[in-house]
Amino acid sequence: MTAISLLLATFVASAVEAVEAFTIVLALGVTRGWRSTLLGVAAALAVLAVIVAVLGPAVTSIPIGWLRVVVGGLLLVFGLQWLRKAILRAGGYKALHDEEATFREERAAAQAAPRADAGVDPYAFTVAFKGVLLEGLEVAFIVVTFGANHGSVPLAAAGALAAIVAVVVAGIALRAPLAAVPENTLKFAVGLLLTTFGTFWAAEGAGVDWPGGDAALLLLLAFYTAVALGLVRLISAQPTAAAS
Numbered sequence: 288m289t290a291i292s293l294l295l296a297t298f299v300a301s302a303v304e305a306v307e308a309f310t311i312v313l314a315l316g317v318t319r320g321w322r323s324t325l326l327g328v329a330a331a332l333a334v335l336a337v338i339v340a341v342l343g344p345a346v347t348s349i350p351i352g353w354l355r356v357v358v359g360g361l362l363l364v365f366g367l368q369w370l371r372k373a374i375l376r377a378g379g380y381k382a383l384h385d386e387e388a389t390f391r392e393e394r395a396a397a398q399a400a401p402r403a404d405a406g407v408d409p410y411a412f413t414v415a416f417k418g419v420l421l422e423g424l425e426v427a428f429i430v431v432t433f434g435a436n437h438g439s440v441p442l443a444a445a446g447a448l449a450a451i452v453a454v455v456v457a458g459i460a461l462r463a464p465l466a467a468v469p470e471n472t473l474k475f476a477v478g479l480l481l482t483t484f485g486t487f488w489a490a491e492g493a494g495v496d497w498p499g500g501d502a503a504l505l506l507l508l509a510f511y512t513a514v515a516l517g518l519v520r521l522i523s524a525q526p527t528a529a530a531s
Contacts, residue, residue, distance in 0.1 A: 293437050296484070297446030300429045300477045304422040305454035307389070311418035313458060314393035315411045319400075323408035327415030335423040342431045343440035352492050358432045359489025365428070366481025373475035374515055378522035426451075429481075436488055479515065483508045 315324040375381035393414075400410040426447050434443030487497065487504055497503035 355492030363485030370478030
């Protein structure tokens with residue numbers, strides 16, 4: 288895996304999670320105020336930084352063969368979960384993710400929650416902390432696993448940080464949920480990428496010698512893409528999908 292592919296993979300995967308976290312934070316900030324919301328964001332980011340700092344060296348200390356099996360297996364499981372949901376969305380069995388709808392729901396919940404008389408708003412702090420932490424944990428997992436296998440957790444973290452900065456800057460500029468971002472398509476792509484890399488690394492760690500080396504990643508990606516699109520076409524033709 289080259290440095291460029293590592294950066295691109297972590298950037299795309301992290302951008303998806305950043306969009307979801309930004310929507311939650313924006314809804315809280317405009318409804319409950321920015322002070323407590325940003326304190327919750329800062330607290331979550333501090334926890335995530337500690338997690339990456341601790342897990343990064345711990346994971347990279349594992350022998351490379353076992354590391355690829357473990358990391359590949361985890362990525363494969365993680366990627367297949369993303370891919371399954373993406374296929375169901377594309378096939379009509381699961382509702383497409385709508386950031387504008389999520390924003391409205393978060394804002395309505397924030398407006399209905401009781402307010403503190405003074406000081407830190409517990410609701411804004413807690414929801415912002417939880418939202419950023421949960422979405423951030425997936426980013427941390429991707430950073431640590433991709434970075435550890437490549438031997439450069441900081442490089443993977445740079446790709447994730449670039450995605451977060453890009454999403455925040457775009458969100459501030461638009462002052463609205465990033466509904467224009469093709470999030471469902473990105474999730475489909477991320478599922479394919481994680482599944483591809485997971486298969487490649489797990490098999491490589493188990494002793495498989497891939498024909499063509501890293502070039503086999505392209506064949507795996509093409510295979511999984513063809514299978515996923517075939518499944519979308521198959522389930523889209525079912526009556527249940529058409530009616531949902």
